[in-house]
Amino acid sequence: MGDKSTTKPAQNSPYVNTDDNVVNFMSDNPLNRLSHQRKDSTWLATTMAKESTRFVLFSNLHPVCIPAESRAHPAKASPSKQQHLLTVTHENIKSYLEEHEPVVVFLGISSQNTSPQGDSGKRSNSTQESSPAWFAVDATAMSLDQLKQFDSRVVLLAVYPGMMRIEPTDAAVYAQARALLAWHDRYRFCATCGCIATVEDAGYKRRCTNDDCRSLQGAHNTCYPRVDPTVIMAVSSVDQSRLLLGRGQKFPRSMWSCLAGFIEPGESIEDACRREVKEESGVCVGQVKYHSSQTWPMPSSLMIGCLAEALTSDITVDKTELDDARWFCREEVQQMMQRRHPQGLYLPPKQAIAHQLVLQWLKTANL
Ligand SMILES: NC(=O)c1ccc[n+]([C@@H]2O[C@H](COP(=O)([O-])OP(=O)(O)OC[C@H]3O[C@@H](n4cnc5c(N)ncnc54)[C@H](O)[C@@H]3O)[C@@H](O)[C@H]2O)c1
Structure with missing residues (x-):
């Protein structure tokens, strides 16, 4: 499939895939997911608390966004309807995390040149660190007034067509975060035995709390996010x-x-x-x-x-x-x-x- 060295189009076929590098919207994620770090709870806790770490927020699975004009170079800004994901610091949401214990998903580490945009303007100076980490947080328990304390311009983007307005640089991060948060939203209980399932592996797994559950043996697709x-x-x-x-x-x-x-x-x-x-x-x-x-x-x-x-x-x-x-x-x-x-x-x-x-x-x- 897609291997043009071995797959020749049929004679007279109109279908020759001339675009060798098709990059669709929500592809080309700028974050390195660092999947090997997901089980390291000490590393995750330290990383979350870093000044440079950025948190993107979702309310009822709607991304919390700000107008794209807030970029560093307003002269090059896209039309005003374009949106960036709002990012906040650990300091900004520490009390929310402690009080509500929401689902938090580790998204990855950005490299300096490719990090998504969309800072709230209130985060700390991340340029001191070359590779900020990114997390997604279920901020459903925050009121709109609380969200507006981060930035008065925040909007919650509807799924479709709202998400089409997310800046292409942020779109893949949005997709990763939304897909994972949507999975947690729907799979709070074990699909095998019905007991509560808790979040593991930085948000990439749920574990049944029933020690006798069959889902704890071998690889179970009920424990992992759906695609x-x-x-x-x-x-x-x-x-x-x-x-x-x-x-x-x-x-x-x-x-x-x-x-x-x-x-x-x-x-x-x-x-x-x-x-x-x-x-x-x-x-x-x-x-x-x-x-x-x-x-x-x-x-x-x-x-x-x-x-x-x-x-x-x-x-x-x-x-x-x-x-x-x-x-x-x-x-x-x-x-x-x-x-x-x-x-x-x-x-x-x-x-x-x-x-x-x-x-x-x-x-x-x-x-
Ligand atoms: N990106 C694009 O350009 C584009 C274009 C068209 C459709 N889509 C998406 O493709 C998907 C399928 O399109 P569609 O028109 O068949 O959708 P649809 O919503 O009309 O049909 C979904 C139906 O398929 C059944 N179904 C079977 N397996 C399912 C599964 N794993 N999850 C959910 N429902 C399942 C359900 O009965 C459901 O009602 C939708 O999510 C749609 O949004 C994307």
């Missing part, structure tokens, strides 16, 4: 002139996107693509090629983006899954991409892998 593989595919018509798009029932009225769905246990990526397209639209799919992936922490999907070729063209929409599905010609897709479609139809924004798959189809469609 749900999900296929999403740009399906090209038999003659490669049209693209299959669908409208989910919860989509904004005029938005169309690539078909998507969760991979089932015991299923390959290719089989899942074929099954999902057949189930949702009635279209049979032949060749499937991997394009790129995107973490989608709502709450725990890993979007596996593919380019696929249809074998049939008749559409039968599964109305329990989709509002509609249809073929779009290249010109219409371009109009939707550029937001100049006569009926106002449009595609998801560039941050979504769906957008990138459609872009790739436009680049490679053999017309």
Whole structure:
């Protein structure tokens, strides 16, 4: 999969992955996760208490953000709707941590040149230390007034489309933190025996408190954070002139996107693509090629983006899954991409892998 040295596109296939380094929104995490340190409680406690350490906060899984203009170089600031994750110091939240004992997740260590931005302005001078550590904190028990004491401009970003406004430099950190906090939020009890499960390994594991529980033997996926593989595919018509798009029932009225769905246990990526397209639209799919992936922490999907070729063209929409599905010609897709479609139809924004798959189809469609 994705190994271009061994995987040649079929003859006349429009799908040649010309983007060798596809970096989707929420990828390219600037933090070194230092997974080997997660069991070292002494190191973690010392690191948390350091002046340079930064804490990002989430309230009800919404990231606490501040406008991107607060960057060191306001002249280069992005449009005002862009947001940074607010960061605070240990001193700022020490009493909250002691009083509420919230879930805290170690995110990693930033290198000096690649650290995410978004300081509250109230943190200590981190430039004295080259590699600040980052943690995520469930700050749900803090009121908005308390959060505003860190920075009066704080906002809580909604999941979608709110999170699309997070600065790309912070987006991967947001994804890592949200996916982990969302897992803790839903998995407080052991899925094997139902007893309380406590947080371990700096937030990357939960341990059942029942000593007799089977989850304490061997590697149990009930103890570790979830990642749900999900296929999403740009399906090209038999003659490669049209693209299959669908409208989910919860989509904004005029938005169309690539078909998507969760991979089932015991299923390959290719089989899942074929099954999902057949189930949702009635279209049979032949060749499937991997394009790129995107973490989608709502709450725990890993979007596996593919380019696929249809074998049939008749559409039968599964109305329990989709509002509609249809073929779009290249010109219409371009109009939707550029937001100049006569009926106002449009595609998801560039941050979504769906957008990138459609872009790739436009680049490679053999017309
Ligand atoms: N990044 C993007 O560009 C992009 C585009 C489209 C969809 N997505 C995401 O892909 C995911 C799947 O898309 P969809 O349209 O099929 O979603 P959906 O929400 O319409 O369908 C989810 C349904 O699948 C079932 N399901 C099966 N396995 C599941 C699992 N492991 N977790 C949750 N539900 C499961 C449930 O019945 C659920 O109702 C969603 O999370 C969606 O947000 C991302």
